[in-house]
Amino acid sequence: MSDVINVFQPSLGEEELAAIAEVFASGWVGYGSRAEDFQAQFAAHIGVPAENMIFINSATSGLFLAVELLGLGPGDEVVLPSQGFVANANSVLAAGARPVFCDVDPHTLNPGVADVERVLSPRTKAVMVLHYGGYPGEIAEIAALCRQRGLPLIEDAACAPASAVDGQRCGSFGDMAVWSFDSRKIITTGDGGMLFVRDPSVARRANRLAYHGLEDRSSFTTAARVASRWWDLHVEETGRRLIGNDMTAAIGSVQLRRLPEFVRRRREIAETYDGLLRDVEGIRLPPPIPTGHATSYYFYWVQMPAEVRDQVAENLLGRGIYTTFRYAPLHHVPIFRGVGELPGTDEATRTTLLLPLHQRLSDAEVHRVAKEVRRAVEGRLGALPRT
Ligand SMILES: *Cc1c(COP(=O)(O)O)cnc(C)c1O
Numbered sequence: 458m459s460d461v462i463n464v465f466q467p468s469l470g471e472e473e474l475a476a477i478a479e480v481f482a483s484g485w486v487g488y489g490s491r492a493e494d495f496q497a498q499f500a501a502h503i504g505v506p507a508e509n510m511i512f513i514n515s516a517t518s519g520l521f522l523a524v525e526l527l528g529l530g531p532g533d534e535v536v537l538p539s540q541g542f543v544a545n546a547n548s549v550l551a552a553g554a555r556p557v558f559c560d561v562d563p564h565t566l567n568p569g570v571a572d573v574e575r576v577l578s579p580r581t582k583a584v585m586v587l588h589y590g591g592y593p594g595e596i597a598e599i600a601a602l603c604r605q606r607g608l609p610l611i612e613d614a615a616c617a618p619a620s621a622v623d624g625q626r627c628g629s630f631g632d633m634a635v636w637s638f639d640s641r642k643i644i645t646t647g648d649g650g651m652l653f654v655r656d657p658s659v660a661r662r663a664n665r666l667a668y669h670g671l672e673d674r675s676s677f678t679t680a681a682r683v684a685s686r687w688w689d690l691h692v693e694e695t696g697r698r699l700i701g702n703d704m705t706a707a708i709g710s711v712q713l714r715r716l717p718e719f720v721r722r723r724r725e726i727a728e729t730y731d732g733l734l735r736d737v738e739g740i741r742l743p744p745p746i747p748t749g750h751a752t753s754y755y756f757y758w759v760q761m762p763a764e765v766r767d768q769v770a771e772n773l774l775g776r777g778i779y780t781t782f783r784y785a786p787l788h789h790v791p792i793f794r795g796v797g798e799l800p801g802t803d804e805a806t807r808t809t810l811l812l813p814l815h816q817r818l819s820d821a822e823v824h825r826v827a828k829e830v831r832r833a834v835e836g837r838l839g840a841l842p843r844t
Contacts, residue, residue, distance in 0.1 A: 460777050461777050461778070461779055462777060462778045462779060462813045462818070462822050462825070462826060463779055463813060463815065464779050464780060464781050464811055464812070464813050464814070464815075465641035465642075465814075465815055466815040466817055467640060467641075467645045467815075468715070468719060468815070468816050468817050469645070469708070469712075472711045472715075473707075473708045473711045473712070476707035476708060476710065476711050477704055477707055477708065479707065480703050480704050480707045483703075485703060486702060486703055486704050487702050487703060488512075488668075488700045488701060488702050488703065489702075489703045490703070491703035491706040491707050491710070492512045492700070492701055492702065492703055492706040494706070494710060495512055495701075495706035495707075495709045495710045495713070496510045496511065496512045496651070496706075497510075498710055498713055499512075499636075499651050499709075499713060500653075502618075502626070502713060502716075503626045503628055503629050503653065504625070504626055504629055505629055505653055505655075506657075508657060508660060509653055509654055509655060509657065509660045510651055510652070510653050511651065511652045511653075511654070511660070511663055511664055511667055511700075512649070512650075512651060512700065512701040512706055512709075513649070513650045513651065513652050513667060513699045513700055513701055514648055514649060514650065514699055514700065514701055514705075515637065515639065515648055515649065515650045515699075516544070516613065516615045516635040516636060516637035516639070516650035516651075517544040517547075517548070517637075517650070518650060518652075518667075518699040519633075519635035519650050519651070519652035519699075520544050520545065520547075520548040520585075520611070520613065520635055521544075521547075521548045521551065521552075522652060522663060522666060522667060522697075522699060523548070523611045523633040523635065523652065523654075524548045524549060524551075524552045524554070524583075524611075525552065525666065526633070526654065526659055526662065526663055526666070527582070527583055527609055527611075527633075529549070529552050529553075529554040529582055529583060530552055530553045530554055531553040531554070532554075532580065533554040533555070533580060533582040533583075534554065534555045534556075534557045534578060534580040534581045534582060535549045535554055535555070535556055535557065535581070535582065535583045535584070535585055536557050536558075536559055536573055536576050536577060536581055536583075536584045536585070537549070537556055537557070537558065537559070537584070537585040537586065537787075538558065538559050538560070538561050538567075538568045538572070538586060538587070538802070539558035539559070539560070539561075539786045539787045539788040539789075539795060539799050539802045540561045540566050540567075540568075540589065540784055540786060540787075540802050540805065540806075541585075541587050541613070541784055541787060542587065542613070542615070542783075542784055543784075543787065543790075545585055545587065545613060545787070546787045546790070546793045548585075549585070550792070550793060554582070555580075555794075556787070556793055556795075557576050557578070557581070558576070558787060558788040558793075558795050558797075558799060558802075559572045559573050559575065559576045559799075560572045560575075560799040560800065560801045560802050561589070561799075561801050561802050561805065562801055563800075563801040563802075563804040563805045563808075564741070564744045564760070564805075565589060565592055565594060565744045566589040566590070566758070566805050566809065567586075567588065567589045567592055567594030567595065568586060568594065568595070568599070569594075569595050569598075570595045570598035570599050570601075570602050572801075573586070573599055573602060574602060577606065577608075581606075581608060582608070582609075583608060583609045583610070583611060584599065584603050584608055584609070584610050584611070585610075585611040585612075585613060586599055586610070586611075586612060586613065587612075587613035587614070587615065587616065587617075588612075588613075588614060588616055588617035588620055588627050589616070589756070590616055590743075590752070590754075590755050590756030590757075590758060590783075590811075591616045591617050591619075591620050591643075591752040591753030591754055591755035591756065592620070592744070592746070592750070592752050593617065593620050593621065593622045593627050593750050593751075593752070596612070596622060596627060596630050597622050597623075597625075597630060599630075600630040600631055603631070609631070609632045609633070610630065610631030610632055610633075611631060611632070611633045611634070611635075612627065612628050612630060612631040612633070612634035612635075613634070613635055614627045614628035614634050614635065614636050615635060615636060615637035615639075615642065615650075616637075616642075616643075616753065616755040616756070617636075617752075617753050617755070618636055618642075618643055618644055618716060618753055619643070619716055619717070619720045619751065619752075619753040620750075620751055620752050620753045621750070621751040622749060622750055622751075623749045628653055629653070631655075632654075632655050632656070633652065633653060633654050633655065634652070634653040635650055635651065635652055635653075636650060636651045637649075637650050638650060638651075638705070638709060638712070642755075643716070643719055643720070643723070643753055643755055643816075644709065644712035644713060644715070644716055644719065645708075645712065646701070646705035646706070646708045646709045646712065647705060647708070648705065649701050649705045649706075649709060650701075652667075662694075665694065665696055666694065666696040666697065666699075667696065667697070667698075667699040667700050668696060668698060668699070668700050669692065669696045669697070669698060670692040670693065670694045670695050670696030671690070671691065671692060671696070672691040672692075672693075673691070718816075719816045720753055720754060722816040723753070723754035723755075723814060723815070723816055724754050726754075726757070726814055726816075726818055726823050727743070727754050727757050727814065729820070729823050729824075729827070730742075730757055730759075730812060730823065730826075730827055731743075733823075733824065733827035733828075733831075734759065734827055734830060734831065737830070737831045737834055737835065738834075738835060738838060739761050739762060739765070739834055739835070739838045740759050740760070740761055740830075740834055741759065741760040741761070741808075742759060743757060743758055743759070754814065755814075756783065756811050756814065757811065757812050757813075757814040758809050758810065758811050758812070759809075759810055759812060759830070760805075760808040760809050760810075761808060761810065761834055761838075762808065762838070762841075763807035763808050764837075764841060765834065765837035765838055765841065766807065766808055766809075766810055768833075768837050769810065769830075769833045769834055769837055770782075770810055772829075772833040772836070772837070773829055773830065773833055776829050776833075778813065778825075778826055778829055778830075779813065780810050780811055780812055780813070781810075781811050782806070782809055782810060782811060783811060785806070786799070786802050786803070786806050788802065812826055812830065813826055
């Protein structure tokens with residue numbers, strides 16, 4: 458295992474350990490002041506008010522809650538790219554609404570505004586988009602389209618904690634957004650996520666629904682705030698239990714502080730791959746980053762003829778280099794009942810391979826990956842029958 462190069466890997470160390478030790482010593486490990494601090498720090502990083510940000514236990518929890526907050530259900534359609542995470546479609550289907558899949562550009566794997574517009578119908582009640590590999594995509598244009606049509610926009614910014622368009626952070630374009638701190642993400646808390654809700658009264662409702670429907674969550678850390686009988690329940694709407702805790706928040710605060718350094722290293726690695734792979738026959742590098750856009754460099758993907766892609770992945774695994782593909786297209790999953798052709802999605806699905814990209818890769822490992830990719834692709838292409 459130790460000499461297999463992973464696609465994703467966290468950077469957790471002494472600072473995070475020290476932060477957890479402090480939480481242990483404080484005598485309180487549940488949702489408390491550290492969770493509130495992390496929420497406020499993350500909100501400041503995104504550029505939105507702290508009251509509108511909620512620290513939760515996963516991005517998926519946030520997507521399900523967002524769909525619930527919008528009151529989506531039977532008869533409603535939600536437009537989302539097939540090239541997305543399974544939780545995107547699950548959150549829609551679980552509410553009884555119908556996921557309607559749009560296509561993506563086969564090179565960026567993000568939907569263009571035209572792809573979204575093409576599948577809108579009178580039954581469309583919301584749009585949900587992600588930022589493939591951290592690339593913002595046409596998020597500003599998609600947000601403008603949604604505003605113009607009066608459609609709520611949910612941004613899945615799981616891959617995009619540091620992404621921006623003209624200085625505006627991804628996740629702040631729509632009405633709600635989620636980020637993920639899952640173990641494979643750029644900043645991780647083991648499990649965790651953030652939910653942004655733009656409308657202040659909906660944000661207050663989101664806070665209640667994230668914790669049993671209770672009106673005032675602060676009473677469980679500081680009983681002194683309540684005059685008497687602080688154990689009484691004030692519930693007007695059923696809720697669930699989606700909040701994070703002070704241990705994961707303490708890790709999150711350290712990781713957020715390190716985010717610029719992580720992104721700098723990831724960018725360095727991406728640019729090294731670009732340089733080393735540029736002249737490999739049959740390989741297409743990731744798309745250029747449009748002027749004004751900033752990516753988080755979550756994925757580094759190369760594209761190659763479909764006839765060789767799977768074998769290249771297998772050869773690389775045999776050489777100790779793990780690669781993968783995200784995301785298996787949702788319109789081919791029977792439960793989501795996708796209909797119609799999505800040529801851009803299908804092309805990307807057959808040709809794309811994600812290479813290892815995480816901030817702990819050494820220069821030697823990056824060079825080794827590039828060398829093996831060159832060998833695998835040129836070897837497979839050379840073996841193809843000439844047409
Ligand atoms: C990882 C990921 C998620 C899920 O995040 P969790 O925190 O594990 O729920 C959602 N959307 C996208 C695009 C992701 O990459």
